[in-house]
Amino acid sequence: MKSNLIIFDQPAIYAEGLSKLLSQTQFIEHIQVCSCPVNLQEYLKTGGFDLLMFSSNMMMLSEIYQVTEEMKQNNPNLKIIIIGNDYDVTSIRKLFNKGITAYLDKRSSFDEFTDCLQALATGEIFLCSQAKEKMISFVSNGRNFEAVQVKDSLTKRETEILKLICEGLSSKDISIKLFISINTVETHRKKILTKLNVRNSVGIVKYALENNIIE
Incomplete structure (x- = not known):
């Protein structure tokens, strides 16, 4: 079953470009791009979206923690993808604890994004390669x-x-x-x-x- 995705990000040229690329994959049915928090809340209220992607462009990490927790409380079935800015393992760990389903980094490739969508489609969580390397090092050392x-x-x-x-x-x-x-x-x-x-x-x-x- 294909998903309906909200991309909450800016600049618009980047978000819209990503939207066009993702719309060509087998995992996405419909994509809504927005950069206004009010519009985001309205889209979520419709209940028609099961995926949300937003990045560190939109708010500080402390705000992302709060917003993520609130969104999961109001939309328990929503899968949240965060595009981070080289966050450390402690921060990534906390994001998962707050309810995100996938973490990508700004350096992640488009292929890794599609791998992420495939993982979410099968009910898994997803970590980009950069975050995975940090996590393995974190555990090992x-x-x-x-x-x-x-x-x-x-x-x-x-x-x-x-x-x-x-x-x-x-x-x-x-x-x-x-x-x-x-x-x-x-x-x-x-x-x-x-x-x-x-x-x-x-x-x-x-x-x-x-x-x-x-x-």
Whole structure:
């Protein structure tokens, strides 16, 4: 099923150009471009839009936190895509906590944008490559991190597999990289899901963004 998207951004020439490109993809049915907060609220009230994209051009990060939280409260099914300005991991983590579904950076390519739309169409969250690299580094080098609300600490092997999951590797890829069987990977994966109290790989990545992990 195709989505209806609002692009809340400026300058107009950029937003309208992006609109024309996205309208040619298989994921979008209708696009509305606007740069006025009042018009944005009116469009959302119609209930006809399930995707919203807005960027750091429109407001300060602190305002984005507030607006995102309010929009999700008023429109629980709305999927929000943020175009950030090289935000750090802490800020990105907070944005997901406030309710965004995808994060792209101003340096992200159009191909990455279409990858994002494809991920959202299948019910996943999405991180651009720049943010993913930051997140992986954040997890890998975070000696000052503390795990939050985890019943049992992750083992060294589980932490290793968690990082590979965050890199987007499949169980088969992980088994090849670590020289272990797929069944062993799946066993570790199930234990990670249980310990982090999440349902799937998307939940693992989101947890890694929202919480601190000790190696």
